[in-house]
Amino acid sequence: MRLDxxxxxxxxxLDPASRAPLAVxxxxxxxxxFLLKTVLDWARPLDRxxxxxxxxxQLQPQSxxxxxxxxxxxxxxxxxxLGLTWTDRKPRTGLPAAARRARHALLATAAREAGARVMILGHTASDLAEGVAMRAEGSSVSNPRAWAPSPVWPEGRGLFVxxxxxxxxxxxxxxxxxxxGETWLDDPANLDLRYARARARAAGALAPPLPLREAPPPEVFEIDPAGAIRLPRDVVPAHLAAALLCASGxxxxxxxxxLARLVERLRSGARFTATLxxxxxxxxxxxxxxxxxGEAARGGLARLDLAPGACGVWDGRWEVVAxxxxxxxxxxxxxxxxxxxxQRARLSAIAPAVRPSLPVLLSLDGDAPGELVLDDLELEADGEAxxxxxxxxxxxxxxxLLDQESVT
Known part of the structure; x- marks a missing residue:
């Protein structure tokens, strides 16, 4: 067995010098x-x-x-x-995807609250093989990577899987x-052929796919204080997709x-403006x-209200502590x-396209909103926010670029 x-x-x-908890x-x-026992064996000598x-x-009566x-x-x-419960109303369609999202969100929130930077999950070569079969059937399930940021946002900010x-x-x-001599639980959902994973498992999807070849980190990029990303036109699709996600929140x-059509336009050398x-x-x-x-006109860039001392994420891009x-x-x-x-003079250093989606704070101390405050993009209210x-x-x-727990 390939325990090594x-x-x-x-x-x-993982960082052997860290004393932060490892979430499993x-x-x-x-x-x-098997995963929990293995992680415990690794962590005990380090007193971690x-x-x-x-x-x-809450999808099974015995859950x-x-x-x-x-x-x-x-x-x-x-x-x-710690036990965590998905209490939201369950959707009538797309239940597996909703359940995956809910699970990752619950795990990420609990891990962050405990001070963990890494969530360790037990996906196997068999899961990789089943994923290939599921995607061939039309499923949108992603291929699990050995090391990746948490897939939920903003709950998973700062957390790796x-x-x-x-x-x-x-x-x-x-x-x-x-x-x-161990025994374990078997979820009956894994045998329910209404779900793509159960069908892939029943069909005997056993041979793991070839290892994924991920693009190396980009050599050239810039991120300004306003959160805008600048990349070369020959950016690889994976990095372009990441930039779109991160810049938009x-x-x-x-x-x-x-994405493929956008890459093709970039390769053409034409000057253009687009949204995606x-x-x-x-x-x-x-x-x-x-x-x-332009998302503001379609309900995006929504207002975020914060009570004194509260922490929240605005528009998926800015973490704000009141x-x-x-x-x-x-x-x-x-x-x-x-x-x-x-303040308007400071905006002149920021690209015009970036300015409208910048965050500003309104003080709600009193009956009416207070003065808008913008100070070098480090927003403050009464000097404390x-x-x-x-x-x-x-x-x-x-x-x-952040490929280890200790790398910041």
Whole structure:
């Protein structure tokens, strides 16, 4: 069994000097049980805490009991454990995708609150093979990567996902657990042929695909303080998609056919302006990518209200922490004339396409909104509110520049 590859993946990605907890997605099934035991074996000599997170999707009558059993098992193995529940109304269509999104959001939120920077999940070579079969059937399920940013946004900001079991098949893992006398839970949904994964599993999708070849990080790019990204025209599609997501604050990447058409236009050398996935693209000698301020007319760039001391994310691009007074975060679009002359002068250094989607703060201390404040793009109210652009770190993570827990 290729346990050395699993250990190598943990050694490669994790920081042995860190004392932050390692979050592990744990269901009580065979893959996650093997994963939790492996992570605990790695972490114990380093005196590093491990937190097992168990998600109850509330899709099965027995799910509450299974969650309690999984939490108890994780604690018996030596991990801290926490049960999380998906309480939202379940959709009538697209349930598997909604459940995946909810699971990642619950895991990411709990991991961040615990101080973890890495969420470790138990995807295997068998999952890779099933994903190939599912996509052939028309599913939009993505290919799990060994190391990637959390797929949910903004809940997953600052959090990475590590999948160290991708070299092992499900059969190998269960053989190892059986030798150790372990038992595990089996989710009946894995046998429900209404779902694409169950059909792929029943069809015997066993042969893992060839390893993915990911594009190396870009050698040339710029991200300005306003969150606009500049790239060369020969940018590879994966990096272009990442720039569109990060600059727009969106979560879902552009469709492949639309992305391909945009790449083709960039390769042509033509000068043009376009919009895609909530981003504005201005192609000249280089490519400027920023938030599409036209989204405001379609309900985008929505106002964010924050109570004193509260933290929130505005438009998927800016993390805002209120000070002693309540705040509202709004787009600059249509409000430039309300700024002081000094503030308007500072805007001259920012590309015109970028300005309308900049955030500004309204102080809500009193019966009427207070004065708009914009100070070198570090927004303040009464000298205490804090604003941080999420675009730089998100883009660096998406293109592979942050490839270890300790790299910042």
């Amino acid at each position: 590859q699993v250990r190598a993946a943990l050694d490669r990605r 997605g744990f269901s009580g099934g065979g893959d996650s049980l 805490p491990v937190l097992a997170l168990v998600v109850d999707h 509450t009991a299974w969650t309690a059993e999984a939490v108890a098992k994780a604690r018996a193995l030596g991990a801290a454990a 590590l999948r160290p079991l991708l070299a092992l098949t499900r059969a190998e893992i269960r053989e190892a657990l059986t030798r150790e 969106a979560e879902r990447p552009p469709r492949g056919d639309r 996935a909530g981003a504005r693209i201005e192609a000249d000698q280089a490519v400027l990518i920023c938030r599409d301020a 000070g002693k007074t309540a705040l509202a975060v709004v787009a600059l679009r249509g409000r430039t004339s309300s700024l002081l002359a000094e 804090r604003v941080r652009s999420l675009v730089p770190d998100r883009f660096k993570a998406a293109v592979g």
